[in-house]
Amino acid sequence: MRPTLPLLLMTVLQGLSGGLMISFGVLWWLVPSALPTLDILLWSAFLIAAIGGVASLFHMHKPKAGRYILRRLRTSWLSREALTTGIYVPALGVLVILPHLVPKIPLEYYGLGIVFTGVLGLVAMYVTAMLYATIPAMRSWHTRLTVIAMMLVGIVSGMAVAEGILAVAHVPGAGGRDFHIALLVGIAVLAGIKWMQYRHFLEARQSLRTATGTGMPAAPYRLIDSGTTKLPYRTQTQVGPELAPRRRQMLYVMMGLTLIVVPMALQIFPLQPAELGIRWTSAAIVMVCGAFVERWLFFADVTHSSRVWFGDELKRASSVSSNRVSPDFVRRFRHQDGL
Amino acid sequence: MQLTIITDLNKCVGCKSCQVSCKEHNTAGAFGTVPDHDPYTEPDGMWWNRIVGMESGEYPNASVLYLPKACMHCYDAPCVPVCPTGASYKREDNGVVLVDYDSCIGCQLCMWACPYGVREFDEHEGVVKKCTMCIDRIEDDTLPDIERQPACVQSCPTHARTFGDLEDPESEVAKLVAQRQGFTLLPELGARPAVHYLPRRQAPVILDESEVLRIMEERY
Ligand code: SF4
Ligand code: SF4
Ligand code: SF4
Numbered sequence: 001m002r003p004t005l006p007l008l009l010m011t012v013l014q015g016l017s018g019g020l021m022i023s024f025g026v027l028w029w030l031v032p033s034a035l036p037t038l039d040i041l042l043w044s045a046f047l048i049a050a051i052g053g054v055a056s057l058f059h060m061h062k063p064k065a066g067r068y069i070l071r072r073l074r075t076s077w078l079s080r081e082a083l084t085t086g087i088y089v090p091a092l093g094v095l096v097i098l099p100h101l102v103p104k105i106p107l108e109y110y111g112l113g114i115v116f117t118g119v120l121g122l123v124a125m126y127v128t129a130m131l132y133a134t135i136p137a138m139r140s141w142h143t144r145l146t147v148i149a150m151m152l153v154g155i156v157s158g159m160a161v162a163e164g165i166l167a168v169a170h171v172p173g174a175g176g177r178d179f180h181i182a183l184l185v186g187i188a189v190l191a192g193i194k195w196m197q198y199r200h201f202l203e204a205r206q207s208l209r210t211a212t213g214t215g216m217p218a219a220p221y222r223l224i225d226s227g228t229t230k231l232p233y234r235t236q237t238q239v240g241p242e243l244a245p246r247r248r249q250m251l252y253v254m255m256g257l258t259l260i261v262v263p264m265a266l267q268i269f270p271l272q273p274a275e276l277g278i279r280w281t282s283a284a285i286v287m288v289c290g291a292f293v294e295r296w297l298f299f300a301d302v303t304h305s306s307r308v309w310f311g312d313e314l315k316r317a318s319s320v321s322s323n324r325v326s327p328d329f330v331r332r333f334r335h336q337d338g339l
Numbered sequence: 340m341q342l343t344i345i346t347d348l349n350k351c352v353g354c355k356s357c358q359v360s361c362k363e364h365n366t367a368g369a370f371g372t373v374p375d376h377d378p379y380t381e382p383d384g385m386w387w388n389r390i391v392g393m394e395s396g397e398y399p400n401a402s403v404l405y406l407p408k409a410c411m412h413c414y415d416a417p418c419v420p421v422c423p424t425g426a427s428y429k430r431e432d433n434g435v436v437l438v439d440y441d442s443c444i445g446c447q448l449c450m451w452a453c454p455y456g457v458r459e460f461d462e463h464e465g466v467v468k469k470c471t472m473c474i475d476r477i478e479d480d481t482l483p484d485i486e487r488q489p490a491c492v493q494s495c496p497t498h499a500r501t502f503g504d505l506e507d508p509e510s511e512v513a514k515l516v517a518q519r520q521g522f523t524l525l526p527e528l529g530a531r532p533a534v535h536y537l538p539r540r541q542a543p544v545i546l547d548e549s550e551v552l553r554i555m556e557e558r559y
Binding site for chain 1: 353358384385386389390391392393394395403404406408417419420421422423424425426441442443444445446447448450451452453454455456457458459460461462464465466525528529
């Protein structure tokens, strides 16, 4: 399936905003004195979430029916996503403007607000990830790894962007050493999880063959007609053309570089204070690009159970048909005729 | 009650009459139009019933198998609980799974959830559509009895398809499933489809008279 731009934007930006919000909360707790400087993180988290929210409106093809979206809260993770994200974004907005409306707000109340909104952000990220992980037909997504990876991408990219924003605001390192180490550990854990997820995607892809779709006993079944279904499967978006092996390989390498290797390299080496800002800002930009590549692959490389009937498996040439006369055949023929 | 369609894979010859009659009825019918805005330049539009062709075995012992594939009207239809607006629902009285186009937002989550890839997205109306088991024909009591069945069942020239209530032990479909080991597709995904297929039988052993005489001669 090829993800649409609104789908990419809403999932990546929701995670990014959640990560930024959590970073803001942690930094505020670690360095309470830095609150005025940290304000910019909260604003960024809010703006990013708002862009994601607007993108989600474009994801609906019939927004008029959007008023029914909370009808299936009992069973549908998409209903729950609309609810949790719908609460998170306004809560974030309140947290942003409250200090401006009520200048003397008691710190402990504000702290409670931060914890509450941070938890809301985490819940929204979890619910979004569960939406994908709970679909058994999506063989590549139906695993806990989906939830862990999606939340980690959000949190870690949010942390990297928080450091980048603080660097741009000329207070690089405002988060202190602990925050920086936590970010490096986060990137390392993310690398491991993404590797496991890559293996899972591979397994899902390899375990579904045309032969398994017929309910027949094991036999070499080959799809010869997929029922008037043709690329690019316009009306059946759950499949979509399979990625060509070289392209897939290139994209995974690109994801590894942008999401893990380059940000890690930019963050890990001993730093001169002078170059701290530029390095951390670059790391944040590269990582956000990585998050988009990661999400694009998440959708584009997925294996749906119905792929068994779509058959854009590579066509194998017949092993028995040929224009050439088989030398073996000629030999046998001559032998028979005594030639 | 659980309405269903049973297909005998021994009888299906892959003529696609059911595929075409489904499209014909649902393009002209009242319930939901299958959109083909440009059918002559883009014949690969929306089909609610697609006949998949499979080749099995290796030459020279090869054969073909045809698998008509439409909505399975699953007992535990995964497409229903995921739908946020309640547009996808399963009718309690007859088990048919339907989509209410007025409340569908076109999020396509149900298409991801359906293990069989039988839901199709209508780009023009922004909603998801699929086989309705010709509910408009079944429930139209102004139609003659013979027409109160799905278009695909009525049009099948080999009578490979049978329509009925799977939960009525006296119905033809229930008997066929019980007596002929009817099976469902991808049972491991837990959707419990109502639509069943009757497995292909082994090719009959062909003996001519001389062969029988030879064996009799040899053994007795
Ligand atoms: S076959 Fe697919 S669309 Fe039909 S009821 Fe089952 S899950 Fe839903
Ligand atoms: S596309 Fe329509 S029917 Fe399908 S899940 Fe979304 S709202 Fe429900
Ligand atoms: S009409 Fe009958 S024989 Fe023809 S493809 Fe459909 S089920 Fe098979």
